[in-house]
Amino acid sequence: MAEKRILILGGLGFIGKNLYETLSRQGHSVTLVADVVDESDSFLTADVKKNLVRGSILDGKFMEGLVEGFDVIYSLAGRSGASDSIRDPYSDLDRNLKGHLNILEACRKKNTSAILVFPSSRLVYGKPMHNPVSEQHPLNPESIYAIHKLTVEHYYLLYQRLYNIKSIILRISNPYGPYQKFGSNNYGILNWFIHKALTGEEIEIYGEGNQKRDFLHIDDLVAVLTSCITSSSMFGKIYNIGYGQGISVRDTVNLIVENVPGAKVRFKPWPEMDRKIETGDYISDISLIKRDTGWQPIISFEDGIKATIRFYEKSNA
Amino acid sequence: MAEKRILILGGLGFIGKNLYETLSRQGHSVTLVADVVDESDSFLTADVKKNLVRGSILDGKFMEGLVEGFDVIYSLAGRSGASDSIRDPYSDLDRNLKGHLNILEACRKKNTSAILVFPSSRLVYGKPMHNPVSEQHPLNPESIYAIHKLTVEHYYLLYQRLYNIKSIILRISNPYGPYQKFGSNNYGILNWFIHKALTGEEIEIYGEGNQKRDFLHIDDLVAVLTSCITSSSMFGKIYNIGYGQGISVRDTVNLIVENVPGAKVRFKPWPEMDRKIETGDYISDISLIKRDTGWQPIISFEDGIKATIRFYEKSNA
Numbered sequence: 230m231a232e233k234r235i236l237i238l239g240g241l242g243f244i245g246k247n248l249y250e251t252l253s254r255q256g257h258s259v260t261l262v263a264d265v266v267d268e269s270d271s272f273l274t275a276d277v278k279k280n281l282v283r284g285s286i287l288d289g290k291f292m293e294g295l296v297e298g299f300d301v302i303y304s305l306a307g308r309s310g311a312s313d314s315i316r317d318p319y320s321d322l323d324r325n326l327k328g329h330l331n332i333l334e335a336c337r338k339k340n341t342s343a344i345l346v347f348p349s350s351r352l353v354y355g356k357p358m359h360n361p362v363s364e365q366h367p368l369n370p371e372s373i374y375a376i377h378k379l380t381v382e383h384y385y386l387l388y389q390r391l392y393n394i395k396s397i398i399l400r401i402s403n404p405y406g407p408y409q410k411f412g413s414n415n416y417g418i419l420n421w422f423i424h425k426a427l428t429g430e431e432i433e434i435y436g437e438g439n440q441k442r443d444f445l446h447i448d449d450l451v452a453v454l455t456s457c458i459t460s461s462s463m464f465g466k467i468y469n470i471g472y473g474q475g476i477s478v479r480d481t482v483n484l485i486v487e488n489v490p491g492a493k494v495r496f497k498p499w500p501e502m503d504r505k506i507e508t509g510d511y512i513s514d515i516s517l518i519k520r521d522t523g524w525q526p527i528i529s530f531e532d533g534i535k536a537t538i539r540f541y542e543k544s545n546a
Numbered sequence: 547m548a549e550k551r552i553l554i555l556g557g558l559g560f561i562g563k564n565l566y567e568t569l570s571r572q573g574h575s576v577t578l579v580a581d582v583v584d585e586s587d588s589f590l591t592a593d594v595k596k597n598l599v600r601g602s603i604l605d606g607k608f609m610e611g612l613v614e615g616f617d618v619i620y621s622l623a624g625r626s627g628a629s630d631s632i633r634d635p636y637s638d639l640d641r642n643l644k645g646h647l648n649i650l651e652a653c654r655k656k657n658t659s660a661i662l663v664f665p666s667s668r669l670v671y672g673k674p675m676h677n678p679v680s681e682q683h684p685l686n687p688e689s690i691y692a693i694h695k696l697t698v699e700h701y702y703l704l705y706q707r708l709y710n711i712k713s714i715i716l717r718i719s720n721p722y723g724p725y726q727k728f729g730s731n732n733y734g735i736l737n738w739f740i741h742k743a744l745t746g747e748e749i750e751i752y753g754e755g756n757q758k759r760d761f762l763h764i765d766d767l768v769a770v771l772t773s774c775i776t777s778s779s780m781f782g783k784i785y786n787i788g789y790g791q792g793i794s795v796r797d798t799v800n801l802i803v804e805n806v807p808g809a810k811v812r813f814k815p816w817p818e819m820d821r822k823i824e825t826g827d828y829i830s831d832i833s834l835i836k837r838d839t840g841w842q843p844i845i846s847f848e849d850g851i852k853a854t855i856r857f858y859e860k861s862n863a
Contacts, residue, residue, distance in 0.1 A: 371704065
């Protein structure tokens with residue numbers, strides 16, 4: 230594959246870091262953008278710092294000056310968290326909606342030849358009416374976060390239609406793996422559970438933990454993201470991205486407990502807001518992305534969990 | 547019907563003025579809100595001025611102080627215009643999206659018992675795949691304006707789900723009639739045509755004028771809007787509102803020409819942006835609203851056009 234000039238917005242986030250490592254290894258020229266940089270972060274090697282630009286997608290002028298010359302732009306910046314978005318809808322509007330309008334307007338003015346990749350979410354479907362969920366499933370977003378993901382999907386499709394800016398939209402299920410934040414369950418319950426297990430805190434399961442999730446290892450997600458560079462059949466399309474199988478939250482925790490000696494678990498009633506926006510079981514139908522690109526996930530949940538536990542054991546040591 | 551306390555946001559707009567007249571006549575206590583007031587507007591009688599509050603839905607604090615005590619709130623504020631929204635997406639975002647978040651947040655804090663009525667648009671469907679278009683038709687909004695209408699629909703549904711704020715969403719086709727602005731074709735091509743005819747300017751038809759529209763007389767629309775006060779079966783639902791029949795733009799113009807002596811017509815190539823976002827024929831399937839409320843449009847297109855021409859002849863005289 231020829232070397233590409235690649236921009237990762239939100240480059241120091243969970244997906245951004247994993248994607249950076251793979252793209253750099255493949256020989257691409259990768260620029261990372263982040264608005265907040267934690268100087269103590271061990272990810273920040275001399276090489277990474279050389280490729281890092283500080284700035285925010287909220288700054289339209291900054292974005293205009295930035296986007297020129299890139300072949301691919303990953304729009305990973307933004308903030309996760311369905312519950313948080315309900316507590317503070319304005320902040321979600323700025324970060325997760327206006328920020329993307331800035332990216333698109335910057336590209337319209339300065340770079341209409343880039344490929345844009347937007348990570349949407351399974352949450353645009355709301356509570357599934359059936360599983361697995363294909364891209365044709367009705368859209369019933371049940372949080373401000375999910376509503377804005379859907380809005381931004383439409384932004385990207387519109388800019389492709391009006392200005393021929395190539396866009397790819399990925400409705401991602403529940404990714405997990407190295408480099409995920411631990412601050413809250415906004416950034417993936419699985420990593421949150423692993424962190425609790427490793428630090429000796431109680432893992433809290435809401436309700437009975439019966440709800441199934443479609444957990445996807447980040448390496449499998451990164452494989453899709455890198456294929457966006459070369460798969461012109463993906464332009465202007467929306468794809469479900471997941472492992473394609475469901476596992477209950479309780480079984481997930483059991484697997485963590487088996488692999489982390491001394492892990493403690495507590496069952497807890499659903500917090501009011503989380504219960505209201507809980508979607509029930511979710512399993513992706515990933516036939517479309519398989520057919521169009523040949524991609525398929527290869528990391529089993531058991532292998533993925535073990536590898537993730539080992540990564541965090543080492544990085545916490 | 548018992549007297550209700552009613553708030554019309556965007557009360558000096560096309561729909562707001564017509565709705566105000568009917569609701570006042572029915573004996574309700576109606577408050578109008580407008581951010582811009584043209585003092586020379588003959589609509590501003592002493593009575594109207596008494597019921598008028600100046601302020602903007604963009605001002606969250608103002609909205610919080612305003613909404614308490616009302617039984618019904620019509621969220622008619624905002625700005626029309628698909629082409630304009632593409633030229634200035636940020637402004638559309640503020641007015642047509644953030645403004646509605648302000649209304650909903652104000653109600654969440656100060657008035658969760660009001661009925662909220664949101665006028666969405668047929669444009670959320672984009673280019674129809676078939677006609678007539680029912681509420682189940684796929685949603686492919688093709689302008690920032692239409693994308694934001696869809697986003698706000700989701701906001702209203704979410705606030706009903708989370709906070710039991712009763713919401714009714716109306717996907718309105720092409721309303722026409724008295725009190726519509728003439729400044730541009732943003733506010734309904736039909737009134738724009740009538741204005742051109744009456745002032746002796748050329749009516750401009752883009753292309754051949756074959757595209758069909760579902761024109762709805764404002765009195766029929768007002769009848770639906772007032773039924774929202776009493777029809778609890780409408781809460782939390784989305785309805786298509788139109789006449790349910792299509793008439794081509796060219797036939798529309800012919801009818802105006804027959805009724806306005808000396809009217810001139812010119813055919814003109816589509817402007818680039820208008821052509822890109824033109825939806826083709828659109829005819830509403832209105833069976834759902836008919837079934838739930840018994841409402842049906844009663845003003846034929848010919849009668850409606852003649853009455854509208856007479857209104858503007860008088861008001862321009």
